Amino acid sequence: MTPRFSPTPVPSVPLDLGAVRAQFPILETRVHGRPLAYLDNAASTQQPRQVIHAVSDYHQQYHANIHRGTYQLSRNATRMHDYAREVVAHFLHAAEPAECIFTRGTTEGINLVAASWGRANLAPGDEIILSALEHHSNIVPWQWAAEAAGARIRVIPVDEAGELQIDEYRRLLSPRTRLVAVNHVSNALGTINPIREIIDEAHAVGALALIDGAQWVAHGATDVQALDADFYVFSGHKLYGPTGIGVLYGKRSLLEAMPPYQGGGDMIEQVTFERTTYAQLPNKFEAGTPHIAGAVGLAAAIEWLQGIGFEHIVAHEQRLLQHATQRLCELPGLEIKGRARHKSALVSWILVDPPIGTLDIGMQLDLCGICIRTGHHCCQPLMDRMGIASTARASFGVYNDLDEIDRLAEAVAAIIAGAQSHPARTQDAPRPLAEGSRGAPVNADHYPLASAASPAAAAEEIAELFGLLPDWPMRHQQIMDLGERLPRMPDALKTEANFVPGCQSRVYMAARVRPDSNGVIEFLADSDAKIVRGLIALLQQLYSGQDAQAILAFDAPAFFTRLGLDEHLSMTRRNGLLAMVERIRRIAAQHGG
Ligand code: PMP
Secondary structure, three states, X not given: OOOOOOOOOOOOOOOOHHHHHHOOHHHHOEEOOEEOEEOEOOOOOOOOHHHHHHHHHHHHHHOOOOOXXXXXXXXXXXXXXXXXXXXXXXXXXXXXXXXXXXXXXXHHHHHHHHHHHHHHHOOOOOEEEEEOOOOHHHOHHHHHHHHHHOOEEEEEOEOOOOOEOHHHHHHHOOOOEEEEXXXXXXXXXXXXXXXXXHHHHHHHOOOEEEEEOOOOOOOOOOOHHHHOOOEEEEEHHHOOOOOOOEEEEEOHHHHHHOOOOOOOOOOEEEEOOOOEEEOOOOHHHOOOOOOHHHHHHHXXXXXXXXXXXXXXXXXXXXXXXXXXXXXXXXXXOEEEEOOOOOEOOEEEXXXXXXXXXXXXXXXXXXXXXXXXXXXXXXXXXXHHHHOOOOEEEEEOOOOOOHHHHHHHHHHHHHHHHHHHHOHHHHOOOOOOOOHHHOOOOOOOOOOOOOOOOOHHHHHHHHHHHHHOOOOHHHHHHHHHHHHHHOOOOOHHHOOOOOEOOXXXXXXXXXXXXXXXXXXXXXXXXXXXXXXXXHHHHHHHHHHOOEEHHHHHHOOHHHHHHHHOHHHHOOHHHHHHHHHHHHHHHHHHHHOOO
16 A cells, blocks of 8 residues: 555635535434534544544454564554554654654643653753643643652743733743643634744743644644644544544654653564663554554544645634624623634633523533533633633534534523523522421521431432433423522532532532431532532432431432433533532441441
């Protein structure tokens, strides 16, 4: 097989969006009975038939372990893997394929550089510059590297628009700076960073630059040589390719000087028990059997993308961005986060008036078949800087159309209208669930009483009610209704000690043993997300006012599965729910369990 290099064609005809969409089988699916509007492309893009078939053909006709086989099948698989690397090198405009290391993704690429380059090059007093826009995967590995070496992390601040403050960056640079690691595009706000300038400034003080290209490579042409990037990383699954495959580009001289990252097969030249010498690039950094099918799929994705042409992609996605910004801006009480002059096709927002938690926005949009992302987007320092816990984010790919954006805007408008027409329901609506406290003002002395004889009996009642609701949208509505009726927790109880970590929204829980009781546990809890308030109401119904031993005997995870929560709540949310259960169980165990 001779590697084919198809130069990126200059498109002369407009993008045929219908033809592009037709290549994505998943776009034909329906969610909750509605056509899918997939607007979470910054998390992962969908895969066109060309990629799906390339991976499937590989498995059906070509699979064998690479490099070692004496037989034709293995030689062919090796050639396919080599070819994939050549496609990647051409795509990034690397000087040679050996500078492109296959990884599991962006995260692994950064960890590789931080561990390997960091170990060999960082010393006490050295500085690494990151930016306030970074994803956790471009923060945590550097914290480890800095800690191990006694080096220090400096952070480029971001302004109100979500742009990096380049003057501040210049002030941070010094002869102590060893490396600057920034993203090409912010996954939380969409800001396109001036990385050419950032790299040049880093080089001017003798520092290296690593660029996290996770959010760029599918949306614009990349030329690592023109950028003069020292390292550039990206993931296949944000580029219309498979998960579990990504690329670390590094300049040959740097990669050659770096110690290997992992030890194992394929990365060695010679092994004795006394000493090991290492293979040449790229194998030195690819220990063990690689994700061959992933590399094949990634190459197919790149070729597919090149077949469309970035000129088309950029024009189309900028139109989507403009339309989405305009439609969302029209909505009352919606505040867009991230107003950079150069933005990728991504809109982040919060609803402030009336305040509606991003989690609730995401779950309600899901019921309309619209997939967006809510949360901190793995950018907690940025959220802290903006003084918010999360945003709702719609991010676009080449297959999205204006109709999907209109559907999004209309659905968000309906969420706002729903909250406006029930202002009391989104704010305080003291209607305690449990009998004894009904009608009473809610304060620290009014914890809900037991709703049934035991948690198991309460669970039966809840399950019976949920059993009458035929589908998830109706069960979701039931949980939301419970959330609306949950009394607000007094602010005095929203203390640090009562904060429950591990939940995506802010959750507080004040649990205690009822005074003068024999181990009866009761609790109040609250959250800024209505869906979580609904889950809290369920927990209160199950647990509050119950005996500690009965609480410990109750199998909550099995009950949540029975209600269908496993299937419909994200992992983070399930973990949040379990964190609340854990807190109640801990108190029960301490007191009479
Ligand atoms: N950096 C950025 C800017 C990202 O958007 C992401 C994914 N959200 C990552 C790094 C991590 O990518 P992966 O999970 O594919 O390793």
